[in-house]
Amino acid sequence: LSVNQYLRDHIRTVPDWPAPGVQFRDITPLLQDAKVFRVLIDAFVHRYMDPSMRPDVVAGLDARGFILGAVVAYELNIGFVPIRKKGKLPFTTVEETYELEYGSATVELHTDAVKAGDRVLLIDDLIATGGTMMAGKxxxxxxxxxxxxxxxxxxxxxxxxxxxxxxxxxxxFTLLDFA
Ligand code: 5GP
Incomplete structure (x- = not known):
């Protein structure tokens, strides 16, 4: 059994959530089993431990990107910074608004979260339209x-x-595709 298939087997597809017609890919089964969680995190850590691939900092996207990103950063012995939905970060921020299917969303980052020239690894659980990751970038x-x-x-x-x-x-770098 490949690592990819093993991980795929632990993603739960929930039909019609949060809206009719959406097939939500639920990653919580990957987190709740200790063995699966370790295989998942190690898939990322292995790639970014390589000296040529090593980031200076991990940025995680609200909210599931925090779970993955924080653990990966800890294992790489580098820092973690959160990119949050608007209104959650207390210090001065930069913000970016992007379009959703219905309406828009705004994300924020503390102005001192990264320094000019830092090599940042940006992590989330899933890429759909790419809008969230583009805003983080x-x-x-x-x-x-x-x-x-x-x-x-x-x-x-x-x-x-x-x-x-x-x-x-x-x-x-993504581990799995779903059609
Ligand atoms: P995008 O901005 O690429 O359209 O959507 C990706 C964002 O929405 C990510 O932050 C992700 O957590 C969330 N998201 C959208 N669809 C799904 C899904 O089917 N499963 C999960 N786990 N997250 C989703």
């Missing part, structure tokens, strides 16, 4: 950081997000 770049790669457990390639992110010059 823009925030980090506005502070002068270099986003060396975007990483996620799941890519939904049919929504075109990963293609758009790659076109913008962002390297991507």
């Amino acid at each position: 823009k925030l980090l770049e506005r502070l002068g950081a270099h986003v060396m790669e975007g990483a996620a457990i799941v890519d939904l390639p049919e929504l075109g997000g990963s293609a758009r992110l790659k076109e913008s010059g962002l390297a991507l």
